[in-house]
Amino acid sequence: MSPTYWDEEAEIIQEDNLRKLQFNRLQKTVNRAWHHLPYYRRKMSEAGLQTPYDLKSLSDLSRLPFTSKRDLREVYPFGAIAEPMKNIIRIHSSSGTTGTATVVGYTQNDIRTWSELMARTLAGGGINEDDRIQIAFGYGLFTGGLGVHYGAEKLGATVIPMSSGNTLRQIQILKDFNISVLCCTPSYALYLAEVARDSHVDLADTQFRIGIFGAEPWSEEMRSEIERQLPIQAYDIYGLSEVIGPGVAFECEARQGLHVNEDHFIPEVIDPISADVLPPGTKGELVFTTITKEGTPVIRYRTGDISSLIVSSCSCGRTMSRIERVASRTDDMLIIRGVNVYPSQIESVLLRFKGIEPHYQIIVSREHFMDTVDIHVEISSEIFSDEVKSLENLKKKILDALKGELHLSCTVKFLEPKSITRSEGKAKRVIDLRKEEDNS
Template sequence: MTTPTSKPLSWAETLPRAELRALQSERLRAVVRHAYDHVPFYRRRMDEAGVRPDDIRDIADLAKLPFTVKKDFRDQYPFGMLGTPLRDIVRIHASSGTTGKPTVAASTQADLDVWAECAARALERAGSTPESIVQVSYGYGLFTGGLGMHYAAERLGAAVVPASAGNTEKQVMLMKDFGVTTLCCTPSYALQIAEVGAAMGVDMHSLKLRAGHFGAEPWTEAMRKHIEEVLPLKAYDIYGLSEVAGPGVAGECTQQSGLHFCEDHFYPEIIDPETGAPLPDGEKGELVVTCLSKYGQPLLRYRTRDITCILPDACPCGRTTRRIARLMGRTDDMLIIRGVNVFPSQIEDVLVRVKGVLPQYLITVDRQGNLDTMEIQIEIGNDAFTDKIKTLEALRADLQHRLKTVLNVGAKVKLCEPGSIERTLGKAVRVRDLRKI
């Protein structure tokens, strides 16, 4: 039995804009006051900017608040961003930081409930119901993908198959035997599942799959077409980030044209990444998100570094919430490898700790079949060099291990001679991305 709720999941998605705005303003006032009173970091930032909580009356006042950036999470690591005592925190996720320390995402039960509701809306928007069987093939763990969609499906009242990522043959078997209707994973893993299933001799078009919610990595309309050809489902884009919540912050409806933002809980702005000035709907820029209902770890005007735009027209589906376009890129050098966020600076941070290894490196990202591969060329100096192959092999294995520990995704390390990585006069070229996405 599902928990009875007074309102349908989607009630906030069809509010008249004026009512939605009133709701947003009310929630913003409360959360800003809370952040100011309970998070010294926000109090300091607002004091420095000369903004008082009372100055924030309406959602239009949002622009008066200073931005929050990823580096702030590192500086406040691990719990400096909390807005409640630790005893009220019920879960702690962690995603990639720009150096060795991860970015902490702590939630109260109420925060998790909001997230589950928003992610459940994403499932519902694409037609899933309590009758659906949802296979969650995102990784479960510190990464928010798995648990996020898991609780979303439970919130919807659907049956969850918590498959996690990997063991693809088994994924196909479960999908077929259970009559799975909804698949949640990265788009590249969806292709992998289709390929493995076909190789197993399974007629993938005979599966009961109807909807797929794919996110956590960049993909294109061409890839959507391809997925819809190899699997009998409609492929929907879903967006989220752990600093805000996780998957479900925004997601497509059956129109497949833009991702409805759950803007009753997560308020989107688009800014000029150079000047920080807010841009009108329809203009392309950096997405900034404010969490209107999050108290465990309040988040005000967070610069996501994702580039998109807010679609200016209303969606034919009838929902009044605004939509963002499919992501168009990043304003920083973050890479997404098999759904995992990787910053080149994390690699540098590992290298400077290893004696004899030069802080010169080149990351080559490619896609073999449906799987992203990452090779990191590292220059080896005299201090780390020995005449014994096994010692150098051990060094290479040690580097691979350290990098995997920090990056959460495997990389092949290739030892190189000093000077073999091309030096540039300006900004160093650290990444070669050969993927054709």
């Protein structure tokens, strides 16, 4: 299949032209920040930068101070907005998954750009004007619903603005309206598949062919599981409200990393501890600088998401560099008796075992000053054997794999199907009881 570019000029731009464009736009952004974002100007002054024109080349980006989520929270609600409010036509806010919300504002131009970028994103997955897109991301302050919505309309597809929740109705619409594309979180896609099965709705003989999933980290194994349960190709999209929302990076049909819309965002990967910039191929924390955003520009925004840059060329022909799929965040790293583990690593191990349902929870607690981890997984009828020893063997194999690959000593508890609460948005994978103790 030939690649489907939405904006060919931008998507296959020559590298030196791209760098020139980026530098030009970066200078403008830094200039705006200096004049209109007091919090950032203060940071620049503290870093010894006298004027925005201290930047001589693109590589000088690394001399600019970082912006953290905390910086944005400190200027809550509108201190990160660089335009008079009369120019702001929409406000969004982070989902507040990890604390106080951050607020972002969009100008007319920002909304236009965002729609363009989401149209690119959807076209990257082979979606076109003939598709019917059911958007099951939440609509509201969360950027997922409206972000995808405007992009899908821009693309000319038929939009069904379902928002999240009401799973039975989602399934009915999916079937009755001959939906071809579903957008939601990956965990919700699995839940929807499960509810469809339980209500004896066969989605195999429908038009349903593509899933556009994002808003939470997920593993390659999770993708296989989704594609096993639903008749679709699953695509990963990446974005965060502080940068723009969905549409920062997207998978093309090669599905070998996500292309960053580099004409609007400059990606960097840094060591999360030392903050040194890391070379392509090395994993670290993703950092983005917006270079066209008017409402809420951010410079070197630390996302907390872990990935690496891929600069080699992609079979789809797009020249925009890629990031490896984000499967974890710096702040969801668990430290268990001194061993660093990401929930996504545990997920990868679990889903390798046939019959382990993709519904799990990691419960961390502390007993007698020792961290303990209890992994709850649901087992399916297909793996259930009435022989106790085969279940115990399965458990032992899981424990061995967790110990061998992640150096994680834990216990595994098998649960009956559906005993873990299903989420309509971001799944709650980790319950850290240690934090609750510390807070009390």
